[in-house]
Amino acid sequence: MKITRPGLTMMLTLLPSVVVGPVGCAPRVAPAPATIRRIAILPPCDATGAPLSPRTPAGVYATPSQNLAALLVSGAQNQIARHGFEVVDPRLVEMATGGRVPSSPEMAAEIVQSAKLDATVLFMRVRRWEFPYSTMRTNEVIVSLDVILVDPTTGRIVWQVRRPPKPVPLYGELIGGQADAVAADEVMKEVFAPLGQRLPS
Numbered sequence: 230m231k232i233t234r235p236g237l238t239m240m241l242t243l244l245p246s247v248v249v250g251p252v253g254c255a256p257r258v259a260p261a262p263a264t265i266r267r268i269a270i271l272p273p274c275d276a277t278g279a280p281l282s283p284r285t286p287a288g289v290y291a292t293p294s295q296n297l298a299a300l301l302v303s304g305a306q307n308q309i310a311r312h313g314f315e316v317v318d319p320r321l322v323e324m325a326t327g328g329r330v331p332s333s334p335e336m337a338a339e340i341v342q343s344a345k346l347d348a349t350v351l352f353m354r355v356r357r358w359e360f361p362y363s364t365m366r367t368n369e370v371i372v373s374l375d376v377i378l379v380d381p382t383t384g385r386i387v388w389q390v391r392r393p394p395k396p397v398p399l400y401g402e403l404i405g406g407q408a409d410a411v412a413a414d415e416v417m418k419e420v421f422a423p424l425g426q427r428l429p430s
Contacts, residue, residue: 260425261314261378261388265349268378269317270305271326271337272298273353278332281355300410301353304417305376309351313427317348334379334386341381349387352377357394358409365404369396370412376420390420 275281281298306316325344331337337352357373373394378387397412397419 258390258423259388260423265314265378265387266427267315267317267348268309268351269322269341269346269348270302270309270319270351271322271340271353272328272330273301273355273374274330274332276354276356278354280330297355297358297409297413300413301355301417304413305351305353305421307414308417308421309424312421312424314424317346322346334377335384337377338379338381338384346381348381350379350381352379358412360408361396366402367408368399368402370399370408371395372397372412372416374416374420388424390423392416392420 273281281296281301302319306319309316322344325346326340329340331340331352334352337350341348341350352375354375354377355373356375357371359371360367361369361371371394373392375389375391377389379385380387397416399408399411399415403411
């Protein structure tokens with residue numbers, strides 16, 4: 230992942246609020262449709278549609294980062310379950326789909342449909358994930374991603390959150406993979422907050 234200069238990062242972070250002004254809040258996201266009961270989480274891709282690879286840590290003494298894809302899948306699984314939805318066992322998803330990484334919501338729907346998994350599919354695209362400074366430690370990670378639920382039968386997007394590039398605060402200075410782990414947990418809490426609670430059957 231590329232490292233941006235602090236001044237440039239700050240300017241890019243503040244620019245939307247300067248241009249849009251006080252009405253530039255993120256649009257409200259409606260809760261997921263009541264028809265959604267079971268969700269299959271597929272591995273996330275990067276902005277180009279390629280599988281995510283571990284981020285190269287900044288600095289010779291930095292702790293090597295964990296697999297970012299695994300951190301995001303685990304965080305999504307925890308948050309979806311907390312909202313009362315059933316999550317398809319990740320091992321079953323991997324076996325049924327052959328570990329394929331979708332590059333688009335349409336491909337995600339095709340993978341789950343061909344695997345005959347009776348579940349709505351979760352597609353994640355990480356557009357940006359980087360430390361704001363080229364140092365060993367950081368107290369935030371700049372993150373932009375899309376989180377999309379797709380009906381595998383119709384290929385229709387039924388719920389989505391698009392997070393613009395902005396910092397994920399870590400509430401303290403962390404190193405390498407520790408920062409990635411905390412940021413993944415925090416950003417998954419944020420993007421799934423509008424999901425809503427699953428209604429009893």
